[in-house]
Structures are given as structure tokens and as C-alpha cells.
Amino acid sequence: MQRLKIMSIFGTRPEAIKMAPVLKILKEEKKYFESKIIVTAQHREMLDQVLNLFSLSPRYDLNIMEANQTLFEITKKTLKGLNEIFLKEKPDLVLVQGDTTSAFASALSAFYHQIPVGHIEAGLRTPLIYNPFPEEMNRRLISVISSLHFAPTYWAKNNLLLNGISPKNIFLTGNTVIDAMLHISKNIKSAPQLLNKLKNKRIILVETHRRENFGKPLEEFCKTLKKIVKNFTDVEIIFSVHKNPKVREVIFKKLVNSAQIHLLEPLDYPDLIHFMKKSYFIMTDSGGIQEEAPSFGKPVLVLRKTTERPEGVQAGAAKLAGVKSSKIYKIAEQLLKNEREYQKMAKTINPYGDGKAALRIVQAILYFLKIKHYPPKEFKG
Ligand code: UD1
Numbered sequence: 044m045q046r047l048k049i050m051s052i053f054g055t056r057p058e059a060i061k062m063a064p065v066l067k068i069l070k071e072e073k074k075y076f077e078s079k080i081i082v083t084a085q086h087r088e089m090l091d092q093v094l095n096l097f098s099l100s101p102r103y104d105l106n107i108m109e110a111n112q113t114l115f116e117i118t119k120k121t122l123k124g125l126n127e128i129f130l131k132e133k134p135d136l137v138l139v140q141g142d143t144t145s146a147f148a149s150a151l152s153a154f155y156h157q158i159p160v161g162h163i164e165a166g167l168r169t170p171l172i173y174n175p176f177p178e179e180m181n182r183r184l185i186s187v188i189s190s191l192h193f194a195p196t197y198w199a200k201n202n203l204l205l206n207g208i209s210p211k212n213i214f215l216t217g218n219t220v221i222d223a224m225l226h227i228s229k230n231i232k233s234a235p236q237l238l239n240k241l242k243n244k245r246i247i248l249v250e251t252h253r254r255e256n257f258g259k260p261l262e263e264f265c266k267t268l269k270k271i272v273k274n275f276t277d278v279e280i281i282f283s284v285h286k287n288p289k290v291r292e293v294i295f296k297k298l299v300n301s302a303q304i305h306l307l308e309p310l311d312y313p314d315l316i317h318f319m320k321k322s323y324f325i326m327t328d329s330g331g332i333q334e335e336a337p338s339f340g341k342p343v344l345v346l347r348k349t350t351e352r353p354e355g356v357q358a359g360a361a362k363l364a365g366v367k368s369s370k371i372y373k374i375a376e377q378l379l380k381n382e383r384e385y386q387k388m389a390k391t392i393n394p395y396g397d398g399k400a401a402l403r404i405v406q407a408i409l410y411f412l413k414i415k416h417y418p419p420k421e422f423k424g
Pocket of ligand 1: 252
């Protein structure tokens with residue numbers, strides 16, 4: 044049997060984390076697949092951390108990152124780089140993950156070459172095309188282009204059905220981030236030293252990077268954090284500061300002089316997991332962290348006006364805190380003061396996955412390519 048050539052493309056740190064479990068299984072299934080990795084490197088340092096961590100070796104590296112580059116540049120460079128690779132490699136299937144501009148431009152490139160696309164983490168939606176920006180439009184467009192849709196949850200599957208996508212092309216798999224997180228948790232290295240110093244403190248882990256939060260919302264977050272440490276002397280804030288200059292300018296300017304606030308370079312994935320496990324609760328606009336935190340019993344305050352991940356909110360593990368300081372502070376204060384409220388949020392079951400999403404995705408590919416006769420059993424969230 045001729046092996047099928049699958050090219051998996053990604054550009055940022057979270058895509059690499061969420062793609063890694065699938066790449067591991069594709070590599071093991073050598074009998075069926077020739078698996079090649081392309082990175083756009085929309086992120087550089089943050090992507091390379093994850094490539095090392097999961098021992099991933101890209102066959103091609105478009106190396107597109109430049110400081111403060113625009114969406115036009117990311118799209119243009121990805122389209123051009125992939126055109127040359129696809130002409131030479133002629134893959135049977137392209138895999139993309141999530142909703143970054145790398146993922147969208149890769150799906151579009153594959154479409155221009157009439158190569159089928161499989162979309163991992165398909166079907167997430169908000170009702171607003173500019174929130175999150177540009178991710179909401181990216182994922183809608185990827186859905187239109189894709190032939191295979193790997194929905195992480197029942198809600199995501201239903202969104203795809205409402206968009207008119209045929210049920211036979213949708214596979215309910217769970218989210219691969221849980222596979223990655225369980226794998227790293229098992230093989231975790233020693234804890235960051237800072238944790239020893241914070242032994243009897245309540246740690247709030249903070250991470251924020253979304254474009255729609257640049258400017259005023261970021262300033263509101265800083266105001267909230269300052270008020271929290273002023274009123275709760277046993278609280279220490281660990282802020283993993285994203286590499287984006289638009290984030291750094293505000294955070295370093297507003298928070299640099301506070302003794303209870305630790306501004307750290309973007310935490311590598313194992314350290315992030317350590318801090319998540321030791322935190323009291325988490326404040327973030329990140330999607331992946333919203334998905335991981337319930338596994339550690341950590342409440343999440345989602346620093347956004349809307350979320351494409353309502354499952355965590357419905358399960359009681361997360362609260363949509365918005366972007367105004369007064370509202371965010373009120374929710375944080377309640378968690379810090381009211382043990383019963385806190386326990387209600389901490390004791391929920393993770394609705395996002397069971398650690399077998401990557402296996403289901405590979406089985407679905409084999410089924411789609413008519414190598415296996417049965418589709419995988421659906422993830423029961
Ligand atoms: C990108 C994705 C976002 C995803 C996020 C995860 C888009 C439009 N945005 O946002 O969906 O949730 O990644 O982190 O696809 N930089 C570095 N080194 C790095 C990474 C970034 O210096 O390792 C700086 C560069 O100046 C870069 C800037 O950050 O130009 C912005 O990066 P970009 O990928 O455009 O946007 P993110 O905010 O990282």
C-alpha cells in the first residue's frame with residue numbers, strides 16, 4: 044500500500060502544543076502515513092520551546108516572524124512559502140489547528156492546490172466577527188475550506204452542523220490540549236524555584252495576549268491586579284508576559300514596581316503547568332489555559348467580553364469576567380473571600396477532553412481515507 048503524505052502546518056506555541064499529540068501518533072503509524080511538519084514560525088522563541096519539548100522536527104520552516112508584523116504580512120508570507128512546498132511535495136492531506144492567521148493562510152494555500160484539509164479544534168464560535176479578532180473569522184473560513192472537521196466538544200460539533208457541514212465529515216474527538224497536558228504532567232521536570240519562596244501564599248496566575256484586549260482593557264487588568272495585591276497581602280501574582288510588544292509595553296509600564304507582582308518571561312509549558320497546579324485561581328484571555336485549568340481544579344476568570352468556550356462557564360469552572368476593572372475585581376474578591384464560592388468552582392469536571400483526542404483524530408483520518416471501516420467512538424464530554 045502506498046503511504047499517504049500528511050503535512051501538518053502550524054506557527055504559534057499553542058498550535059504546536061495542540062498538534063503534538065497527533066504528530067506523535069502519525070509518526071507511530073508509519074505503515075499508513077508519511078508525516079511531515081511545516082512551521083510558519085509566526086512565533087519564533089515561543090514556538091521553538093515547544094518543538095524542543097515534544098521533540099518535533101519540522102521538514103520546512105518558513106521563518107516568517109518579524110517584530111510587530113501585520114496580518115497582511117503573515118498571510119502573504121505563508122501563502123508564498125507554502126505554494127512552493129505544495130508544488131514540490133503534493134501532499135494527500137493538510138492538517139491545521141485552531142484559528143491563527145497561520146492556520147487560515149495554510150488552509151487557503153491547500154485549497155488553491157486542491158488538497159483536502161483536516162481542521163483540528165473545529166467549530167468554536169462567538170457571534171461576533173471581530174471578537175476575537177482575527178480568530179473568529181479565521182476559524183469560520185477554515186471551516187468552509189476543510190473536508191474533515193475535528194470538533195473538540197458537542198457544542199462545537201453542533202455549531203458546524205448549524206453551518207451546514209455534513210455530519211459525516213465531523214468527528215467529535217475532545218481537545219488535544221488535554222492529551223498534551225497529561226503527557227507533560229507525567230514527565231514533568233523540577234518545579235520553578237520561585238514557587239519555594241511563595242509557599243504560604245495564594246498565587247494568582249495571569250496570562251493575556253489577545254489583540255482585542257490591547258490598550259484600554261490591558262490597562263484595566265493592571266488596575267485590577269494592583270487593587271487585589273493592595274487588599275490581599277497573602278496574594279502573589281505570577282504574570283507570564285507574552286512576547287508581543289503591544290502587551291509588554293503596557294504591562295511593564297504599569298506593573299513593574301509592585302513587590303507582590305512577578306512579571307516573568309513567557310513560561311515554558313512545563314513551568315506553566317507547575318504554576319497552574321500551585322495557583323489559587325487563574326486570570327486569562329487564553330483559550331488553552333481555559334481548557335486545561337479545570338483538570339487541576341483551578342477556577343478561571345476569563346478576561347474577555349465573550350468566549351468561544353462556553354463549556355467551562357456552563358460547568359461552573361470559569362466565569363466570564365469581562366474587561367472592566369470593577370467587575371473583574373468583584374469576582375476575584377469573591378473567590379478570595381468566600382471559600383464556598385471558591386470550592387463550587389474548583390470542583391468541576393473538565394468538559395474539554397479525556398486524553399484520547401489525538402487517537403480519535405488519527406482513526407478518523409484512516410476512516411475518511413477508507414483505510415478503516417469504522418469511525419472512532421465519539422468523545423463523551
Ligand atoms: C498569535 C495568534 C493568536 C494566538 C496567539 C498565541 C494570530 C493573528 N494571532 O497571537 O491567535 O492565540 O498567537 O500565543 O494568528 N513575538 C516574539 N516572539 C515570539 C512570539 C511573538 O517576539 O515567540 C512578538 C513579535 O513581535 C510578533 C508579535 O509578538 O510580531 C505578535 O505575534 P503574532 O503571532 O502576530 O500575534 P500573537 O499576539 O502572538
